Amino acid sequence: MDQFYGIFLYVISLLTMGGIYAILALGLNIQWGFTGLFNAGIAGFFAIGAYVSAILTTAPSARHLGGFEVPYVVSFLVAMIVSGIIAWGVGKVCLKLRADYLAIATIGIAEIFRLILKNETWATNGPRGVSMIPKPFESLPEPWNQLAFLGLILATVVVIYFLLETARRSPWGRVMTAIRENEKSAMAAGKDIEKFRMEAFVVGCMLMALAGAFIAHYLKFIGPNATDPMTSTFLVWVMLVVGGSANNKGAILGAFLMWTIWSASEILTSRLPDELAIRTAYIRIFLIGLALQIFLQRYPKGIFPEVRPKPERRVNPAETPASR
């Protein structure tokens, strides 16, 4: 019985983390999938969200900035707004760059955030990070606290999915696709493409911050390791690409699928003999790379490829298919 209970808790944690990554992948989907912005600095905005929400909700501590103890709703909103404002500033500087240059610029910016979080000890407690972060529903008995938190995450994913799917199918999404397909022509169609790209970048970064806030409260701890480009940038890219870029369902599926593989790889590598165990971290990255290759061989456009909505045609009674 204990064994089943353990598996049950493991599945809950798998789904919770998968859900948090789904929010990240959806955020990246707005930027890359919809609009074609190559953000390689996901970790930076993820970390901003995590730290802002953590600092706003923790009890006073001598080690870091804190003691505001605001409600979660407020801390989540502020985390998203702060990330949005920073994204706007970054966008002002970087969004004029072409795709590959934007990628380099965002990597650099994420590194800057990481170094700030690591070194501004007065605010972040430096490498030791912020601990004792409160967690929603933690007063409930086990496993109800875990289940309630999972419910919160999944509900958030569903709400974001519907909002983004509406946006994707709307004239807004059409302009975004147009910009991705042909920038020059979108400009010639009178679209202020800098404004649209900025919107996609800011909204995407706000979702990344929301995911960051969730993870800080879920783990009850956040340190500079959370901004590791491997787990918070690369893995998100793999999720979106495997699931299907520009497809919101694909982003969600990719997140759960790749997180499961990533998590399972830990179980696998923990059984390796000692001399290999020290290389565990690299073996896991290798396995993710291998999984990416396998999926892309089978599904070159992702498991769920992009499906553009087809606008309904005007019904013309005078014209039947036979008359053409």
Added chain:
Amino acid sequence: MLTIENLNKNFGGLQAVRNCSFEIKEGTITGLIGPNGAGKTTTFSMIAGELAPTSGRIVFEGKDIAGLPTHEMFHRGIVRTFQIPHEFAKMTVLENLMVVPPEQPGERLFANWISRGQVKRREREVRDRAEDALEFLSISHLGDEQAGNLSGGQKKLLELGRTMMTDAKLVLLDEPGAGVNPTLLLKIREMISRLREERDYTFCVIEHDMDLIASLCDPVIVLAEGTVLMQGHMTEVRSNPDVLDAYLGGGEEN
């Protein structure tokens, strides 16, 4: 309607357009011809706001618009097409047209979540306008096709169709007849004349097909080495020895 005064554009050491001045009168179909490298497309790009002139003025309806961004030019009624079709490949032909109309409420992200009725109503109007354009171009049957799958000639029609999706005043056509078969060329010519009559568009056309220019354009402006060589009716242009020289002799060195 549009006056260009002493326009210059340098790319590094290359003077693509030098001291170029001409006028496009309202209601005309003005032809812009000249050998390759004469600066025709560069001039277009400056009028359409894609390139900022190095110096000079572009006066449209009494205002100097030189250096404004493309979307500003578009909102003032200047629309261009491209020499090489720039379709949105993964979008349907109908969607390619539906992108164009300005001030769609659904282009504001939040409007799609809070005022869906308004977005839907406008969307239907935009759709109908796009369907009308497809009918005009007689490519209604291609409406659901991905634009990337169209033939070269059909893409040219789509380029023309995009100019019909806004209340344009001045339409700049960059080689509407390039790579188009003779039958379709006749159709395109007819469409341009019809658009001028029915919608009061003023056209400026870059074209290498001299028959198309002769049958469509008056006046014709000849550019060579970035500046205006002459302008006038096609019959005058044809008999001008300088023009022949530019095409046959001087053009070679570009």
